[in-house]
Amino acid sequence: MAETTSMAIIAPAQLATRPQPVGAFPLPAGYLLVPAGADTEDARLTLLAGREPAPWPARMRAHELALSGDRDAALAALTGGDVVTRYNRFVLDPDGVADLDALRADLGELGPLVDVLEFVLGRSDTPPERGDTDGEIAALVLSAQAADALGRDEPAAAVALLDEAAELAPAQPLAGLLLGAAASVCLENDGLGDGATPRLEKALKALDGADGLRVGRAELHLALAGALHAQGTERPDLVAKAIPHYHSTLQLILRAEAPDMWAAAHSDLAAAYLTMPMIEASDQLRLGVAVQSLRSALKVYTPETHPERWASTQLNLANSLVYTPSKHQADNLVEAVEIYEAVLEMRDRETDPLGRARVLANQGNALAHLGMFDPAKAKLYEARFLFEEFGDHSSMRSVRGVLDEVARQQTLIKTQEQP
Template sequence: MLKRQPIGVFPGTAGFFLLPPIDHADTIMPSLLQGFMPKPCPKEWQFFLAAIEGEPVERVEELLPETPEGHFNRFILYPEKEYYEKAKSMLEEDLLLLLDAVAWRFNMKQEPPCYEDKTVGEIRAFILATHAYDAFQQNNWIKGIELLEEAAQAVQDISPIFSARLLSEAASTKQSLGMVDKQLIELYKTALKLIEQSPFEDMRAELTFQLGTAYQELADGNKTYYQEAIKCYNKALKTFRKDQYPENYAMIHMNLALSYIAMPPNAHNYQLKNAMAIQSLREALRYLDKEIHRDLWCSATINLANALQYAKSSHIEDNLWEAVALYEDVLKVRRKETDPHGYARLVANQGTALSHLGAFSSAVPKLTEAKQIFKELGDKESAKVVEDMLQEIRMKQEELSKQ
């Protein structure tokens, strides 16, 4: 048996495979654990290369060697009882624990295997991660995160990519639970440092994007954090190009825009940051499909309309009419019945843009409708803001009538 195994290094099925021993494996394994396949690939490991390259399952099976590792891998390809029993009869010690951990992930075992303290390295990390997923299934999120971090620590020195994948899972789970703090930032940074020499560009870009979102969520008016988020998003865009990853590209530009909008302004940067936000929102909308990404499309369109409405420009009137049209586009798909608050804000924003244009006869019905919905929802503050706008329009209409 090889002393080290590349479990958890490569994405997909290959991340579960075991490799049979070959001559000079010790010299190959360090770079393999960093994600680099040896060239040429040893004959005994051709099945592994086939899996990494996405060849059909049947082709991968053809290449499996008749070794204990080969039977373990056949169970990965076909998680059925007969293949489990065959692999079990040929494996021993830590690999038996690993087999049962995989069986649990395939819902063939009710509980993950217990593990001895002597279990070390990548196998210990895999089993600890399995216990983490079990904790998540029981909604024990804190325990699961702690187990993932322990697993990452157990394998960090020997399999940095596997460690980084475990840390990224822990970090994304924390973030999804709203546990956004400086420790989360450090988790993402540690994971990124572990993969900085690896060939996994997509993984690096995804982690960089996630780090950006963590900075953005934590910012709360902190200009430095917004700047760090923007740096992360621009770095991620170098990999997530619009021609290959249109959805990722659009999502990053959405976040870029929101960072620019939220960044505290000063006398020098207000106009520039608003212009950058508008540019990013336009880019996002070029690659968001209204039907497929409806919520994201609505959000980007509304944010663009809002940014245009308050942009300082020599084309203020053009911007305002474009904002009115964008609000109208969203109103065609957003219903009062499903989201009354969102609908009321949208109508109020459109009414405000119309009032800035002096189109009072169109603005007043919009603002009146918005005020009524806010009152029905018990949102007195928003209703008061709209009423103040209506009062301002009435005063302007009186002035005009006197001229």
């Protein structure tokens, strides 16, 4: 239904107290304005802090419904004719607005939010202008401009705009999310990666206590864990620093609400544990934890939905089963052999010969541990041939070593069997 414009306009400053909690929560709820009033003030401050009001004031029933995902009911709850209500109806139903220019003008200093939303929703290709905006409005304008810079393949400009937006944001949670966005751009673009870790650390401090933004915080913890983990080759101590952030990710989210992130945290946590050196006997407990995390990740990863992640997680699980001390070592080895066989179906000789060779080598090693020497040799010979064909001499020598050990074991068995 088109919006009517015949109603009296009240100055927006009287209807919406700034700063407004816009930009931190997901769309559409995250762009709704909070109407001014003694009954809504505590809720405004709570939302600014990144938390959900409890209870919600009656005049913010639409906000509550929108945040729970019930857009239609939220729209039905907006029955007033003031400019804030009109704007909130626009957020929930952009096609229902007949005159955007009138809405923008009636909103006064809040008017640029119309242009921000139009750009964010993809209804306009032109990013909003900064003009004389300030505070949270300026921060959202700059954030939209950063998205435009990314679209023009200018990541450095996008990072600078997001950094400036974070400085202007009056509320810490919004500033934290903007810094997190800047860090993500750094991670995804060569030459900017060094700036990711300090931004992520600062972002997480800004979001501390923002319980209503659990998913956003979890994403930042996972990104920081990944950034630290990636540097572990040169600085192994950073892998240990990454692990608490993987755990924080898993403490903040449930599988049902963010399955991909939950699975990635489990899978990457296991990988971190598996790469850490085993110094003390108690360190072997990490292998058991890694196995459980890998099994958890495989509740989400399947060959159909996540073929690459499924294959790499399965490989890590099989490798862990081979080397994790257990009273059921033989059962673990049999399971590992079966997992390797399943992964081989994904590792085609034509498209990924070296990947196939590595799986064959691992499977051959597991078969050898089970005493199944003839099947082990068949797998190892194929692996050695592939490594030799593609010039991986180090791996070829490793496979030869396993084959030599298999030969020694077979000779020893024959000697023991002789009368």
